[in-house]
Amino acid sequence: MSAQGTHTFLLEIGCEEIPDRMLETARQDLAAALQEALISQRLLPAEVEAQVESFATPRRLAVRVAGVRSRQPQETLVITGPPVTTAFDGEGKPTRAAQGFAASQDVAVSDLFRQAGAKGEVVAVRRTRRGLPAAEVLAGLVPGLVLGLTFPKSMSWGEGGIQFVRPIRWLVALLDDVVVPLTIAGVTADRLTMSRRGSGVGIISLPGAMDYEEMLAGGEVMADPEVRREMMKGIHAAAARAGGEIVADESLLETVLNMVEYPGCLEGSFPDEFLDLPVEVLTTTLRHHQHCFTVAGKDGRLLARFVAVVNAPEDPDGAIRAGYERVIAGRLADARFFYREDRRQPLASRLEMLERTRFHADLGSYADKARRMQILVGRLADLAGVAGEVGKRAVQAAGLSKCDLATQMENEFPELQGVVGGLYAREEGVPAEVWRAVYDHYSPEGLDDALPRDREGILVSLADRLDNLVGLMGVGIVPKGSRDPFALRRAALGVVRLLAEGPLHLPVAAALGAARQAYGDAPVPWKSAENELLDQVTRFLEGRVRHLFEQGHEKHRYDSIAAVLAAGWDDLADTAARLRALSALRGQSDFEALAAASKRIRNILSKACETGVTIPAEVKTELLEDKAEKELHAAAALVAVRAAADAAAGNHEAVLAAVAALGPEVDQFFDTVMVMADREDLRLNRLALLAQVAGLYRREADFAEIVVEGTS
Amino acid sequence: MTFQDLLLALTRFWAERGCVIQMPYDLEVGAGTMNPDTFFRALGPEPWKVAYCEPSRRPVDGRYGDNPYRLYKHYQFQVLVKPGPDDIQDIYLDSLKSFGIDPARHEIRFEEDNWESPTLGAAGVGWQVLLDGMEITQFTYFQQVGGIPLTRIPVEITYGVERIAMYLAGVENVFDLPWNDTITYGEVRRRDEFEQSSYAFKTADVEFLQEMFDRHEAEARRTLAADLVIPAYEHALRCSHTFNLLDARGAVSVTERPALIGRVRRLACAMAAAWLEQRARLEFPLLPRDKAREAMAEMEARSKKGGGKAGGRKPS
Structure with a gap:
């Protein structure tokens, strides 16, 4: 027991091997759930920051909480009963309702008091509840909390009936040095935990909650992932022993960290002859398939070496190293066999095999798709103004792009689709932009990975995705909730990123139209008319545009996005630039005034329209009477000229600044000019002037969409 | 240790743990799971323990006997225990000792690998077991068979016997594997591989x-x-x-x-x-x-x- 009379609670759930991808989340979830439950059960003070430590290895999830009270503090509860009107009769005597309530609470009627309730006064009784001892609360609390954890995939075992990520095989529950009697899934808690498999230690008895890490370390288990991370720095020494340096791979590090209880770093080698394989194939085999790190020399080229992080402190007979070496050599021999076999046949000739590979039942084969992509790439190149050499090379790449689907290498390494085709095309000596376009055309896949390197690759990638979107949505495939089997959301996000972040200015509507045109008169069972389909795809894309701008690395505010989109998004590169300018301006002082003025003008104009007024297109200078309206007109004309020039130069911040600078003139106008003048010609002329200003406001973004804090 | 020794060792090990030692089914199957002694016996509340070696045919994997690893027909040593006892992983690790693998001198890893058979309406959760980086076993808790969610959960353990035997014998080509002391896997099976592949792909x-x-x-x-x-x-x-x-x-x-x-x-x-x-x-x-x-x-x-x-x- 600590000085403040509090205790330390340790919970360990011993499992069969938990999948590495789920471990970190499970560790955090368990710690958070326990802390929250202890606070809500008043075993932890809510106001003090709790001392919670959590641990995880493939075979265990554990959490330790300090500062747990011996028992729940005593609590006073007010229990309400029937309304006063039914509890007492006309003479103020208690009725049977009052007597019944008092009896049910085991108090005398005289102990009842009155209290205001939601529907009038009620009778109530005050009772004190003694707190329960911590062990008793924990025994009731923990099982539900543990079994309430959620995982991407759970399972049943043994006699069934219970779901957890993997079978629970032992439990440790200690309050300081005392076992808390609790049972989960038929397993009763004790102080006994397990060492690493193969350590020869076996069962470990824990004297107390604070002995956890040290006792486990004696059994070759490093329960704290951060300790394992530190130990895994040994991969660098291993690489140095192998004569090189680790090729950094953070995600592999995380994976391996969660696969071992005790990380041992060992280096191994494979025959030099496999270095002839493309680096992509070597890397995929070693890192993805075998979870080993690759090792590079000073010049950055891969060495015929690897570093494995194994679940053992040492390799007494060299058997582990020999096993890894053997498996890696076998896999690389396989890959080399495919690499040699595949290259006996030119890549382009595989198009014929793709005639028999179905893209989709309603949309033909992959050969059909490749032909459509060639047509579409040509059209997109025209639209982007790069029809010459770039366009020609992109069309060639589109024709080759799907050919690797018919190679053995791609079948063995599906994660290298595109890459395999690109490598084979390079071997065949096609221009660099062509093979790189094939290589890159599945990029981008997410919110922040790289776009294809060249404009050719961007065109092919766009064509691939637009063809998917228009074709698949055209035959009625629409993502719903978590169901998106053809990854259309990813395809749409890809289109948006290629256009918003890439070097090509391509009008969205025309690009979609071209994608539909590329299907020509192919016998596709279209579910909707062409313009309807294009509208549908456009709306779908708009959703991804918002997603990119909100969730991408720039993270704009939703109302800024709405404002910019309201001013059009057919040229997404331009839209993105306007949005960046707007977000940059938002912090500045005249910005809110701009938004307010914009709203005010919009309201006046829309009211005028509602009453059937036709606002003239031109302002008649001879009808400008007031000084303020003359000045506004002059300033607006000046800003219009400057804005046009700045926008053409892509300087959207300057455009916005110029528009914002109209503020004083607009304010002065509203202060001194009566828009709704009695004379109709004056009135119409003033509305025309406001419409002109509104046009300026809307050229970059519809400021009326901006939500100004503190107003509504 | 020969291929035959391995099969005998596994058979003896699981027989000693109370399994019915069955013979392979006398029809073509793609995996030991399709044997009725697994497929049906996994269902329902009755206990069951069985072990057998199942020749498993995968026509698309046929390579005319030319590929050192891939076969039209390979052998699976299959164990089904229902319900799986609490110490089933330890029993499995003991079974490795029956053919000379001491887990303390190797790295044994259980890596997530969930199994699904669309043709059997079956699915399970489990791992592939890696011995020094090499996959040697599928270890699965069945969750559903024949479209029926299971209540008493069987554990299915499937050993890839060629792979283990190649490792033990230190050979890199399955056809060089000693079947027993006098004859190789290739001598017993290679022509069969050629003919079955030819039939499946061409004839x-x-x-x-x-x-x-x-x-x-x-x-x-x-x-x-x-x-x-x-x-x-x-x-x-x-x-x-x-x-x-x-x-x-x-x-x-x-x-x-x-x-x-x-x-x-x-x-x-x-x-x-x-x-x-x-x-x-x-x-x-x-x-x-x-x-x-x-x-x-x-x-x-x-x-x-x-x-x-x-x-x-x-x-x-």
Whole structure:
């Protein structure tokens, strides 16, 4: 027991091997759930920051909480009963309702008091509840909390009936040095935990909650992932022993960290002859398939070496190293066999095999798709103004792009689709932009990975995705909730990123139209008319545009996005630039005034329209009477000229600044000019002037969409 | 240690742990799971322990006996224990010692690998077991078989025996593997690999196979209607193998594939439900009487609730 009379609670759930991808989340979830439950059960003070430590290895999830009270503090509860009107009769005597309530609470009627309730006064009784001892609360609390954890995939075992990520095989529950009697899934808690498999230690008895890490370390288990991370720095020494340096791979590090209880770093080698394989194939085999790190020399080229992080402190007979070496050599021999076999046949000739590979039942084969992509790439190149050499090379790449689907290498390494085709095309000596376009055309896949390197690759990638979107949505495939089997959301996000972040200015509507045109008169069972389909795809894309701008690395505010989109998004590169300018301006002082003025003008104009007024297109200078309206007109004309020039130069911040600078003139106008003048010609002329200003406001973004804090 | 020694060691190990030692099924199967001693016995509340070596045919993996690792037919050593005992992983690790692998001197890893068989309407959760980086076993807790969610959970352990034997013998080509002290795997099986691959890829008559698929399917349904579950299931197995041959022959288009697999799955699911009903009618003879009565009452309650056949249907 600590000085403040509090205790330390340790919970360990011993499992069969938990999948590495789920471990970190499970560790955090368990710690958070326990802390929250202890606070809500008043075993932890809510106001003090709790001392919670959590641990995880493939075979265990554990959490330790300090500062747990011996028992729940005593609590006073007010229990309400029937309304006063039914509890007492006309003479103020208690009725049977009052007597019944008092009896049910085991108090005398005289102990009842009155209290205001939601529907009038009620009778109530005050009772004190003694707190329960911590062990008793924990025994009731923990099982539900543990079994309430959620995982991407759970399972049943043994006699069934219970779901957890993997079978629970032992439990440790200690309050300081005392076992808390609790049972989960038929397993009763004790102080006994397990060492690493193969350590020869076996069962470990824990004297107390604070002995956890040290006792486990004696059994070759490093329960704290951060300790394992530190130990895994040994991969660098291993690489140095192998004569090189680790090729950094953070995600592999995380994976391996969660696969071992005790990380041992060992280096191994494979025959030099496999270095002839493309680096992509070597890397995929070693890192993805075998979870080993690759090792590079000073010049950055891969060495015929690897570093494995194994679940053992040492390799007494060299058997582990020999096993890894053997498996890696076998896999690389396989890959080399495919690499040699595949290259006996030119890549382009595989198009014929793709005639028999179905893209989709309603949309033909992959050969059909490749032909459509060639047509579409040509059209997109025209639209982007790069029809010459770039366009020609992109069309060639589109024709080759799907050919690797018919190679053995791609079948063995599906994660290298595109890459395999690109490598084979390079071997065949096609221009660099062509093979790189094939290589890159599945990029981008997410919110922040790289776009294809060249404009050719961007065109092919766009064509691939637009063809998917228009074709698949055209035959009625629409993502719903978590169901998106053809990854259309990813395809749409890809289109948006290629256009918003890439070097090509391509009008969205025309690009979609071209994608539909590329299907020509192919016998596709279209579910909707062409313009309807294009509208549908456009709306779908708009959703991804918002997603990119909100969730991408720039993270704009939703109302800024709405404002910019309201001013059009057919040229997404331009839209993105306007949005960046707007977000940059938002912090500045005249910005809110701009938004307010914009709203005010919009309201006046829309009211005028509602009453059937036709606002003239031109302002008649001879009808400008007031000084303020003359000045506004002059300033607006000046800003219009400057804005046009700045926008053409892509300087959207300057455009916005110029528009914002109209503020004083607009304010002065509203202060001194009566828009709704009695004379109709004056009135119409003033509305025309406001419409002109509104046009300026809307050229970059519809400021009326901006939500100004503190107003509504 | 030879290939044969390995099979004997595993057989003895699991026999000593109370398994029925079965012989391989005498029909073509793609995996040991399809053997009725696994497929059916995984269902229902009755306990079951079985071990056998199953020759497993995967026509698309045929390589004419030219590839050092890939085979038209390989062997699986299959164990099914229902319900899996609490120490099943330890028992498994002990089984490695039976052929000379001491887990303390190697790295044994259990890496997530969930198993699913669309043709059997079956799915499980588990791992591939890696010995020094090499996959040697599939270890699976069945969750559903024949579309029926399981209540008593079997553990299926499938050893890839060629791979383990190659490792033990230190050979890099399966055909060099000593079958026993006098003859190699290649000498026993290579010609067979060549012929089966040739048949599957080149010679098989597509129309004949398509007709066989349809006829076995019809016969399976007819036989099942006569409440002869095992003979009916055998026709379903023949459908499955016929499908695999058609697939290797390149006669199954991408769109037809799910439809054909679906036809086999519907057969398998119907068989599973019928088998479970039959066991209930026999009053679950492998259970103690009181447990049997409980199980029957439970099944009845569930079938009333579900309104369908015993055991319910595959959720789709």
